[in-house]
Amino acid sequence: MGEVAESASLDLLHVHYAIPHSVSALLARMMAAPRRLPFITTLHGTDITLVGSDRSYLPITRFSIEQSDGVTAISNYLRDRTLKEFEIKRPIEVIPNFVNCDLYKKSDDAKARAKIAPNGEPIVMHLSNFRPVKRLTDVVEIFALIREKGRAKLVLIGDGPDRGAAEYIVHKRKISKDVTFCGKQDHVQEKLGLADLFLLPSDEESFGLAALEAMACEVPVVATNVGGIPEVIKHGIDGYLFEPRDVHTAAKYSLDILTRPDRGRMMGEMARANARRKYCSNDIIPLYEAYYEKILSATSAAT
16 A cells, blocks of 8 residues: 555555555555655444454554544444444534436336246345345345235345355245345345335344445335435335334335235335435545545645
């Protein structure tokens, strides 16, 4: 990092996650002395959960945050939790995650949709890294409850440690013909744009970027009422929120969307409108640029 900063004559470093990247940026800044090389740290949430699982990381995480020239968080929830749990004294700017609203949009590809749902079934999707916190097994259980009431197809995008457990439940619930494991995908927007419903039953989310990507594709989301998700999804307006692991309530909300096409269509349109209004890259990137200017000005004034 230090070598790149020197060879490219960088004025500023912007790193993501306090551990390990802000520590690396701090070392790069020290290596650049006597030239002042400021750096900004963006917190995404794993910083918090890492310390939550191992408190020995707290001192170095707090130190790296405090030593940053600027700190941003992707949600109000994450900012407030960081200030409280780490007892941070410096201000943290909230600049949310964003989505390319021109790239993520509803798909009218009838052939692609027919490959997933040849008989016109509603399409339910989930996208994640399949870690335990994402509750992939709950996605399958919710879908199984949906299938008890009518036809539907489930598309699972991603891969990770809970795939085996999910495959077992799919087999046990006898819904294998209705569930597709796609693995990791390079162009997820092409599939998200085909969905009628997106499920995100995570135990914890600092923001819920996958939910935002689905919303930009005009897909209503049923997600857990945790972390930063309520900042993105408005219950009953562009999606539904439920308590973690309450698969029956999640299935009830899902069926409300899937069995009432007008309701699902209206919520999807509202989801797209809210994503465009608050989280499009064209609006969020300038916030980062303005923050860069602010930090550079403050650094220049201090030297």
